[in-house]
Amino acid sequence: MLPGFFTRVFAVLVGREGRSLHLKAAGGATIVLVLVMLAGSWAVVTAEQGARHANLTSYPKALWWSIETATTVGYGDFFPVTPWGRVVGAVVMVVGITTYGMVTAALATWFVGREDRRRGRAHQLREETVQALHARFDQLERLLTGERGGDR
Template sequence: MTATSPAFVARWEQRSLPWLTLLAVVSLAVFVITAATPHPPAAWRVVDYGIWAVFVGDFLLRLALAPQRWQFLRRNPLDLLALLLPSVRALRLLSILGRLSVVAGRGRAERMIASTGVVVAVVVVALAAAVLSEERGATGANITTLPDALWWAMTTITTVGYGDLAPVTPTGRAFGAVLMVVGIGAMGTVTAAVASRLVQARAADAEAEGAAAGAVGQLRALGELYREGVLTPDEFAVKKRELLDRW
């Protein structure tokens, strides 16, 4: 087995993905804690960029092993953005979402709902921390604690918008606009996924009803042949059993 074989690449991704997922979660947690702390230790920044370096190494290795590197870049835009924008920690977690078997192995509707739920949770936490970092210390700001930031993010992404908390800085308002767009998109995605699942269920029911109706018709035809004497009792019993077994 060569180092560039598909089996080697698949084995590398299978072994590295759990650790990358853990590191992405740690990176996001460090960012949230840093935002909630007025004077965070410099060591946390070192940890954050150390995790970023691990993602860089993983991306470069997979790029080097890819048989078609340009196609690899086109298939993994979030991976590339996570490296080009190291300050956006949420991208590290979102970049590996599609590679997780717990999501990729589901049906289309279930995959859409699961992916949307994870994306919304990550975006809420990440943008709440980002807004808190921007708003803390700003004149007239009322988002000054992590609980307040999370509450504001939840009311914004669900398009409720109570108005009790609102960002006052231009960057904070830009983050709010992103949350609104994500919230509208998430609701549309979930609605479409549920509708698709219902349509599939109705189609399956209709198919089952059609098969049942066909089987009943064939049983009636067998009964007519038996009553007309075309089939003997033994032949009728055998064909009836075969039909019922198929149905």
């Protein structure tokens, strides 16, 4: 059941045919972020293993640290103390910031596109209404002119 779930999540994030490029990119970046957080958690535990004053000593702690680092929350409860641990932290930060920026941009583009399409439909409807009114007025003028011409 679990592999099927991940397959569906992957398909939703990057696989649909008709989706725009910015949504596919944001979905791909989200997948990369999750992989970087998972791998970064393992890498930071490995880098910090045996280091003096290390507090990232287990995978669950490191996973929590990678989530708060990627989201730039950074409570300060866990942090790397070795140079390699800090390199891993920098990678997690950059990927996290980039991903959240891409997702935010994709959502903003989607909202703007919807509004543009709505405005385009409203403009088209106004144009059609104006054309219909002009046709009615022309028809009324012809009727009035025809009645007057018949009375004279």
